[in-house]
Amino acid sequence: MSKPTLVDLIIAARWIIPVVPENTLLTDHAVIINQGEILAILPQSEVDQHYTLSEQGQQFQLDQHAVIPGLINSHSHTPMSLLKGYADDTALQTWLEDHIWPAEGRHVSAEFVRDGSRLAIAEMIKTGTTCFADMYFFPEETAEVCHEAGMRAQVTIPVMDFPTAWGSGPDEYLEKGAGLLETYKNSELVTIGFGPHAPYTVSDDAFKATVALADQWQAPIQTHLHETAFEVDEGIKASGIRPSARLHKLGVLTPATQCVHMTQIDESDIELLLSTGAHVVHCPESNLKLASGFCPVDTLMKAGVNVALATDGSASNNDLDMFSEMRTAALLAKAVSKDAEALSAQQALTMATLNGAKALGISDRVGSLEVGKKADICAIGMSDLALQPIYNPVSQMVYCNNSQNVSHVWINGQTVMSDRALQTLNEAEIIANAQQWGDTIRAGSQEA
Ligand SMILES: [Zn+2]
Numbered sequence: 001m002s003k004p005t006l007v008d009l010i011i012a013a014r015w016i017i018p019v020v021p022e023n024t025l026l027t028d029h030a031v032i033i034n035q036g037e038i039l040a041i042l043p044q045s046e047v048d049q050h051y052t053l054s055e056q057g058q059q060f061q062l063d064q065h066a067v068i069p070g071l072i073n074s075h076s077h078t079p080m081s082l083l084k085g086y087a088d089d090t091a092l093q094t095w096l097e098d099h100i101w102p103a104e105g106r107h108v109s110a111e112f113v114r115d116g117s118r119l120a121i122a123e124m125i126k127t128g129t130t131c132f133a134d135m136y137f138f139p140e141e142t143a144e145v146c147h148e149a150g151m152r153a154q155v156t157i158p159v160m161d162f163p164t165a166w167g168s169g170p171d172e173y174l175e176k177g178a179g180l181l182e183t184y185k186n187s188e189l190v191t192i193g194f195g196p197h198a199p200y201t202v203s204d205d206a207f208k209a210t211v212a213l214a215d216q217w218q219a220p221i222q223t224h225l226h227e228t229a230f231e232v233d234e235g236i237k238a239s240g241i242r243p244s245a246r247l248h249k250l251g252v253l254t255p256a257t258q259c260v261h262m263t264q265i266d267e268s269d270i271e272l273l274l275s276t277g278a279h280v281v282h283c284p285e286s287n288l289k290l291a292s293g294f295c296p297v298d299t300l301m302k303a304g305v306n307v308a309l310a311t312d313g314s315a316s317n318n319d320l321d322m323f324s325e326m327r328t329a330a331l332l333a334k335a336v337s338k339d340a341e342a343l344s345a346q347q348a349l350t351m352a353t354l355n356g357a358k359a360l361g362i363s364d365r366v367g368s369l370e371v372g373k374k375a376d377i378c379a380i381g382m383s384d385l386a387l388q389p390i391y392n393p394v395s396q397m398v399y400c401n402n403s404q405n406v407s408h409v410w411i412n413g414q415t416v417m418s419d420r421a422l423q424t425l426n427e428a429e430i431i432a433n434a435q436q437w438g439d440t441i442r443a444g445s446q447e448a
Contacts (some may be wrong), residue, residue, distance in 0.1 A: 004052040008024045009033035009413055010059040012044050013067040013379060015393045018369035023346055025393065031067065033375040036188075036413030040371060059358045059417065060408060064383040066393045068349065069368050070130025070152075070376035070411065071322040072133045072283045075222065075260045077136045077313030078106070079116030081123065082437045084314040086445075092228055092290045098314060108165045112437070113138035115144040119434045120320055121334035122425045125151065127321045127403035128378035130411045133222055133258070133281075133310070133360055135195035137166035140180055150424045152362045152376060155180075156195030156222050156263070159210050161203050170206035174213055181235050186335040188412060193363065196252070199235050199243035205299025207250045220256045220361055222281070223247070226269070227261040228292045240382045244269050253278040258359050259287075260310070265294030265401045272305050279359035282351070284328045286312030297329065298337040301347070302345075308359035309351040323403040326352050330398055346397035 012030035014280060014411040018041065032040040039051070053059055069072050084296045087099030113136060124132060129242075131152035134142050142321050146153045157177030159170055167173045181192045188253075194210050196202040202210075202223075225243060234244035245268070247253055255277030262269070262280045273280065282295045309329055311320045326348040326421055333343035357367025366376045384405050387396045396406050416424050 002164070004018065005034075005039070006054045006057075007032050007034040007039060007051050008057040009075070009375065009410070010047065010051065010053060010057070011062065011067060011377060011379070011410070012060065012113045013045070013062040013065045014382070015066040016041060016131070017068045017219050017349070017394055020352055020368035020370055022350070025431065029375065030291065031369060031375070033410075033413050036374055037129075038369060038371055038373050038375050038393065041164060041369060051124040053178050055402045060379070063380045064378050065407060066382050066397060067369070067377060067379050068128075068397070069353040069366065070378045071128050071352045072308070072360065072367065073124060073129045073132040073310050073320060074225050074258065074308035074359050075132050075283060075310035075323055075328075076120065076132050076304055076320065077315075078120035078132070078134050078142060078320075079113040080313035080315040081120040081259055081320070082107075082112060082434065082441065084318040086315060086441065088318070092292060093230070095316070102448065103445060104164075104448065108137055109443055110138050113141040114145060115433050115437060117142040118149070118425065119430050120314065121145055121149045121345050122422060122427060122430050123186050123320050125149070125409050125417050125422060125425070126406065126420070127319075127322065127323060128195055128409060129375040129382070130378065130409060131360070131362075131366060133193075135197070137220060139192075140155050140183075142376070143180065143184060143192070147187075148424065150189070150411050150416050152189045152366065152411055154191045154193050154220060154222070156220075159194060159196040159206055160201040161206060162201070164351050170203075170209060173207055177212065178217075181219060185211060186347075191220070191360070195221060196221065196223045198224040198231070199246060200231055204246075205253055206252055207247065218256070220258065221254075221382055223252065224261055225259040226264040227287075229233040232264045237403060242268065243429055244272055248272050248276065255370040256361055258308070259311075261292065261295065263287055264294050265296055265300070270305065273300070273305045274303065279308060281308045281310050281359060282329060283310045283312040284332045285325055286316040288328070288332070290308060294332065294336045296336055297333050298339065298342040301343075306355055306358050307351060308356040309348075321403045322352050323397070323401050323406075326398045336419050337374040345392070345395045348398050349394055375413040376411050377410045378406060381405045381407045
């Protein structure tokens with residue numbers, strides 16, 4: 001008999017839900033990991049025969065737990081975590097123009113972005129997210145915090161027609177973006193993409209320049225699109241065609257493009273999405289809170305469009321909890337399609353994992369627990385009273401889980417949370433720092 005292979009991480013759990021193959025539930029299995037990569041998934045009784053821990057290796061025996069691929073939050077504005085609860089219960093345009101943009105004008109800086117990203121990333125790890133896509137100013141700060149935290153991310157370079165604290169306009173944003181692409185071209189964790197904000201804040205020329213640079217670097221593009229009926233109506237008034245058609249004309253829609261929101265969809269939009277291979281990122285709680293409209297996810301998915309899931313920024317949600325987002329998505333899909341079979345618990349989990357990885361162009365590396373993929377993994381303690389009895393762990397996880405039950409998180413094979421204790425970030429410091437920012441931002445709005 002051959003000697004057991006040395007490995008550095010073994011995660012043994014009561015249930016493993018790999019997402020691929022679909023609808024698979026493995027009982028009393030273990031995930032074997034070495035140097036950040038999944039080597040095998042096998043019954044616990046067979047582990048010792050084939051594998052043994054290296055000297056520095058760690059084994060987790062999680063007998064009351066379910067293990068799933070780490071969740072992927074496909075759209076956020078992480079630094080806006082510092083503005084959560086700052087201006088609630090107002091419509092999108094008022095919210096942006098009267099509250100959020102003025103506050104950002106007063107406070108956004110490299111420091112604001114660094115601290116806000118740290119707060120957001122800590123919250124995401126604590127709620128089982130192992131990868132997120134971001135769109136905000138000073139993206140170099142967010143990217144750096146990802147490395148510090150061991151977090152995977154697609155960080156996009158914001159592009160819009162007007163000046164901000166980060167730059168004077170599209171030319172400068174894109175120039176800075178090219179620098180970031182160069183810095184992170186070999187990063188294991190951070191992918192740099194482009195984030196032209198929305199059709200109503202980005203001119204044709206700026207979109208074209210973004211597409212040219214994205215092509216050159218093979219970089220993904222993420223943009224807000226068809227968030228509200230107002231946006232579509234105004235877009236048609238300004239250019240004579242739907243914003244989706246305008247973006248297509250400008251070459252924006254490709255298999256590397258993520259269209260965020262898409263609450264206004266007609267037949268022509270579905271055709272465009274299918275023919276270009278562009279992805280949809282669904283943000284149900286943000287759409288509900290801003291009364292933006294409803295993305296018809298059931299229709300899109302049945303048509304064959306890839307739909308990923310996201311929280312959007314904390315200021316319009318107000319959290320970054322992908323468990324609550326899965327539940328909202330599953331419930332809302334049933335209401336919108338008037339079909340209780342729409343978006344099952346398993347489909348909601350796939351939307352929050354594999355579909356996210358596909359949208360971000362990283363499904364060869366993450367999004368499911370499969371041999372050869374990176375070990376981005378989340379464990380959930382299932383012994384909580386509210387979860388009993390358990391007939392179907394995926395159903396419990398989507399419909400009645402509290403994300404406080406997330407116990408362990410690994411990213412790229414690194415333990416970033418163990419028994420709810422963050423391993424790479426200082427939670428107490430992050431809380432104190434967020435409270436300080438709260439005081440500063442409150443004082444700023446009183447002076448204004
Ligand atoms: Zn957004």
